[in-house]
Amino acid sequence: MSPADRVPDVVIGRIPLYLRTLSQFQAQGIRITSSKELAAVLGTSADQIRKDLSHFGGFGKQGTGYHISYLVGQLKRILHADREWEVALVGAGSLGSALLNCKEINRRGFAIVAAFDRDPTRIGSQAGGVTIQDGRHIEDEIGLRNIKLAILAVPGPAAQQVADTLVASGIRGILNYSGLALRVPEEVMVQDMDPAAHLQRMTYYLG
Amino acid sequence: MSPADRVPDVVIGRIPLYLRTLSQFQAQGIRITSSKELAAVLGTSADQIRKDLSHFGGFGKQGTGYHISYLVGQLKRILHADREWEVALVGAGSLGSALLNCKEINRRGFAIVAAFDRDPTRIGSQAGGVTIQDGRHIEDEIGLRNIKLAILAVPGPAAQQVADTLVASGIRGILNYSGLALRVPEEVMVQDMDPAAHLQRMTYYLG
DNA sequence: TAGATTGTTAATCGATTAACAATC
DNA sequence: TAGATTGTTAATCGATTAACAATC
Numbered sequence: 493m494s495p496a497d498r499v500p501d502v503v504i505g506r507i508p509l510y511l512r513t514l515s516q517f518q519a520q521g522i523r524i525t526s527s528k529e530l531a532a533v534l535g536t537s538a539d540q541i542r543k544d545l546s547h548f549g550g551f552g553k554q555g556t557g558y559h560i561s562y563l564v565g566q567l568k569r570i571l572h573a574d575r576e577w578e579v580a581l582v583g584a585g586s587l588g589s590a591l592l593n594c595k596e597i598n599r600r601g602f603a604i605v606a607a608f609d610r611d612p613t614r615i616g617s618q619a620g621g622v623t624i625q626d627g628r629h630i631e632d633e634i635g636l637r638n639i640k641l642a643i644l645a646v647p648g649p650a651a652q653q654v655a656d657t658l659v660a661s662g663i664r665g666i667l668n669y670s671g672l673a674l675r676v677p678e679e680v681m682v683q684d685m686d687p688a689a690h691l692q693r694m695t696y697y698l699g
Numbered sequence: 700m701s702p703a704d705r706v707p708d709v710v711i712g713r714i715p716l717y718l719r720t721l722s723q724f725q726a727q728g729i730r731i732t733s734s735k736e737l738a739a740v741l742g743t744s745a746d747q748i749r750k751d752l753s754h755f756g757g758f759g760k761q762g763t764g765y766h767i768s769y770l771v772g773q774l775k776r777i778l779h780a781d782r783e784w785e786v787a788l789v790g791a792g793s794l795g796s797a798l799l800n801c802k803e804i805n806r807r808g809f810a811i812v813a814a815f816d817r818d819p820t821r822i823g824s825q826a827g828g829v830t831i832q833d834g835r836h837i838e839d840e841i842g843l844r845n846i847k848l849a850i851l852a853v854p855g856p857a858a859q860q861v862a863d864t865l866v867a868s869g870i871r872g873i874l875n876y877s878g879l880a881l882r883v884p885e886e887v888m889v890q891d892m893d894p895a896a897h898l899q900r901m902t903y904y905l906g
Numbered sequence: 907t908a909g910a911t912t913g914t915t916a917a918t919c920g921a922t923t924a925a926c927a928a929t930c
Numbered sequence: 931t932a933g934a935t936t937g938t939t940a941a942t943c944g945a946t947t948a949a950c951a952a953t954c
Contacts, residue, residue, distance in 0.1 A: 500945070504903050508896035513880045526911065533882060538911090539947055546913055554912040555954040572902045579898070586800060590793035591894065596855065596878045600895035640905055641898060648803065665901035667894060671803045673720045675740060681904065683897040687798065687874060688807035689715035690890040691786070691848060694872035695779045696711050697888065698847055707921070733935065745935090746923055753937055761936040762930040 499547045506544055509534065511567045514560050526557035573601045580639045580663070582654050583646035584609040584624045587669060591643060592620030604643070606633050610650075627654075634661035645669045706754045713751055716741065718774040721767050733764035780808045787846045787870070789861050790853035791816040791831045794876060798850060799827030811850070813840050817857075834861075841868035852876045 513533055517525055527538035527545075534541075545551055551566050552558040568574040579597075581588055581604050591597065592604055609615060610627040617624050625633065634642070642663045646654055651670035658666060665681040668674055671689075674682050720740055724732055734745035734752075741748075752758055758773050759765040775781040786804075788795055788811050798804065799811055816822060817834040824831050832840065841849070849870045853861050858877035865873060872888040875881055878896075881889050 505900050508899040552912055555910045571899045573899055586797035590797050597894050602898055681901045687804050691809055692715040692778045692780050693712050694888045759936055762934045
């Protein structure tokens with residue numbers, strides 16, 4: 493398929509997982525792989541992997557498979573992961589701080605460059621190389637720096653209000669750790685990181 | 700549709716989100732809602748909500764809508780969220796500790812009743828009402844208590860080895876915060892909570 | 907060359923959307 | 931009753947799976 497047609501979102505959701513596993517292969521010193529091998533590790537099918545990749549072009553060689561370093565480069569390009577993305581964090585409690593100090597997020601191309609909280613005892617303190625700012629400065633700071641991604645790590649009730657502020661600031665994607673459903677305009681993306689919801693998805697299958 | 704046929708997993712994934720929003724309605728004092736109203740808040744369609752619910756039976760009244768307290772009760776029953784699930788946590792670093800102290804997880808029916816780490820400075824300390832145990836006791840403790848769910852919050856390289864231990868202990872579902880792809884047997888479920896992967900899913904759509 | 911594996915086309919399967927009769 | 935909304939059936943749409951020619 494040609495690279496120009498619209499790629500289903502479900503496919504977009506799988507590309508980061510392919511990239512993640514390919515990077516693990518790379519770290520293990522593996523240089524070449526096949527859709528079959530990748531599928532075995534990921535628990536999907538080789539057919540699906542080849543079909544997914546074909547939305548963007550041909551990256552392999554018949555009879556051989558894929559050069560991992562090349563494919564990793566291409567997938568990064570596709571996901572726009574070939575540059576560093578600035579991210580704002582709202583909520584510098586224990587969860588927010590853990591994310592601030594998470595090296596893995598950084599290694600994968602994201603830099604948390606601004607952090608906010610409304611608790612005066614936290615404002616002004618340092619964590620993960622940034623200074624926690626007063627939540628009142630969210631709109632100024634995000635607007636000024638033109639930040640497009642935010643991590644929402646405030647607990648419960650305040651989440652919607654903060655989300656509104658983030659949207660007003662120009663944020664286009666929210667990683668939502670609040671455990672609440674957020675109402676946002678259609679053009680703003682939300683990825684829910686809700687432990688209870690994900691656990692419930694599994695308890696359905698357990699007696 | 701009759702309650703007995705196989706329900707698609709994509710539907711199961713949405714039920715916790717319906718439940719979550721209905722609970723929010725409840726907290727706001729709203730007692731009755733409709734598929735239309737719910738869809739507006741969730742950003743989906745009324746058709747889809749009704750179709751999803753119909754897999755399990757009929758919970759509403761024509762012309763009226765749904766009694767929220769009744770529907771909440773039914774969805775909890777369907778997800779087996781009408782009882783408390785014991786959860787094991789492996790990795791009591793900053794992220795693991797944040798989860799241990801997360802009240803929201805508890806309110807939604809999950810109790811982290813055992814926590815493990817391999818760092819001697821953490822072993823024996825208290826957090827969120829449990830004592831951090833030596834990781835060597837994972838298999839004994841989980842087997843003994845018959846725990847079926849685990850949260851994996853160890854960083855990078857150790858994750859696969861811990862996952863193997865969890866599987867051997869009888870764990871059936873893993874909430875995976877490690878940021879690595881896990882290889883598990885088919886009968887074990889994994890939910891990936893990988894911030895970088897979820898952010899990349901959004902950066903695809905941003906220039 | 908022979909074997910392996912890709913990228914793509916065709917066939918199947920499944921999910922979403924639309925429509926509507928039933929009924930509160 | 932009239933208006934509203936459900937649960938379900940039918941129609942459409944889209945994704946997955948299967949198959950295979952191309953070719954390394």
